[in-house]
Amino acid sequence: MDERSDLELIKEFKEGKEQAFNQLVLRYQERIYWVVRRLISDHDQADDIVQDVFVKAYHALKSFKGDSSFYTWVYRIAVNLSLNEIRRRKVHRTFSIDESDFQYESDEAHPLEKLEKEERAQLIKKAIECLPEKQKKVFVLRYYEELPYEEIAKILKTSVGGLKANYFHAVRKIGAYLKHEM
Amino acid sequence: MKCETIVPLLAEYTDGTISAEDRKTVEGHLASCEQCSRHVELIADALNTLRSVPEENVPENYFSSLVPRIRERLERRRRFNIASIVPLWVQEALAPAAALAVVASFIALFFIFEPSADNLASLSSIVRAMQNEDTTALSDYVASQNIAQTNVDAEEHVLETASDPSLVTRHFEKSAFGGLHGDVEDISVSTSLISSDPSYESLSSDEVDQVIERLSHLSAGQADQTTL
Structure with missing residues (x-):
């Protein structure tokens, strides 16, 4: 495990040590992947966006001033690129859920129980996709990433009070959707 | 509360x-x-x-292969990105010169084509019309100039008198660029296209010469009529 701080790695990268950037990617790739995947749903598209996030970070890192933490900064890139993709999808009317996206750990659950879980997962995905953009990103960062509201506020550049209200309404809407559909 | x-x-x-x-x-x-x-x-x-609901899966080895794939993408983009090759200070130094070159090109184009007062008036009215999203103004302008049509008619006439009609179609396919731009230079392009077009192998060399001569003759005549 590399013990250098993010700022140390960024400093080394700015001095020309390319390896330092690899370390930053390794440190945040999983978290960034899951944020994007929650927002985008599809693995292949998420993979494409994750690569773009780090490519963008690579080029912008040279001018990174350290006003916010690296991970807040890179999360912001990830959320913005994911939302761009969602908007692009809406424009092209390709908003669909692919059955093949759902691959679960093989377990010993009864086939009917498994099917029920998969159906529930599908419904949750649909419910999340139906959320307004702002509520969607707040929900993903709060529920799945378990980030504190203060951190989400830095990433999304918004107030904590507003975020809490957004999160509340997001979960309420997901609940209403599930109740209606189940 | x-x-x-x-x-x-x-x-x-x-x-x-x-x-x-x-x-x-x-x-x-x-x-x-x-x-x-x-x-x-x-x-x-x-x-x-x-x-x-259980967590969704990620393909095996996904995370272990991510760094090399990001590096590959960076490299691919670097190859197509001139900005990453030319140092920033060179780009900054050349920026004013590039801007000057663009302005100089516009001025040169202005003198080369020597637009008439009428055309300038038409062009400015088009710009105004397009700002108001009136696209019909552009098509009206093209129609009023009649340049492309003049050129196409000239070539069609020469080709029809020189050979069989099927060559006309084939030639038009090849010389769409020249025909649409319709200035004297484009006629020369069309002339060289004719001599290199394999479909003209069936013509005798005299006939080819005759076609080229007539095209050149027409282009000289058209130079007087064509005003851009």
Whole structure:
């Protein structure tokens, strides 16, 4: 495990040590992947966006001033690129859920129980996709990433009070959707 | 307390991060507000459902292969990105020269084509019309100039008199660029196309010479008529 701080790695990268950037990617790739995947749903598209996030970070890192933490900064890139993709999808009317996206750990659950879980997962995905953009990103960062509201506020550049209200309404809407559909 | 005021606290209440003091406030409100109670119940159910669904999978070795793939993408983009090859100070130094070159090109084009006062008036009216999203002005302008049509007619006439009609079609396919631009230079392009077009192998060299000569003759005549 590399013990250098993010700022140390960024400093080394700015001095020309390319390896330092690899370390930053390794440190945040999983978290960034899951944020994007929650927002985008599809693995292949998420993979494409994750690569773009780090490519963008690579080029912008040279001018990174350290006003916010690296991970807040890179999360912001990830959320913005994911939302761009969602908007692009809406424009092209390709908003669909692919059955093949759902691959679960093989377990010993009864086939009917498994099917029920998969159906529930599908419904949750649909419910999340139906959320307004702002509520969607707040929900993903709060529920799945378990980030504190203060951190989400830095990433999304918004107030904590507003975020809490957004999160509340997001979960309420997901609940209403599930109740209606189940 | 009003429902709108309690909402941020309800978020913390439902995810268990609320302070003891705020919890009392929320529970006091819930005891007297049926609507908020229903919301909290709904949220609790939603969170239970969310927790009951297993994590989705990621392909095996996905994360171990991500860094090399990001590096590959960076390299691919670097190859197509001149900005990453030319140092920033060179780019900055050349920027004013590039801007000057663009301006000089426009001035040169202006003198080369020597636009008439009428055309300038037409062009400015088009610009104004296009700013108002009136696209018909552009097509009207093209039609009024009649340049492309003049050129196509000239070539068609020469080709029809020189050979069989099927060559006309084939030639037009090849010389669409020259025909559409319709200036004297394009006629020369068309002339060289004719001599290199394999479909003209069936013509005798005299016939080819005749076609080229007539095209050149026409282009000289057209130079007087064509004003851009």
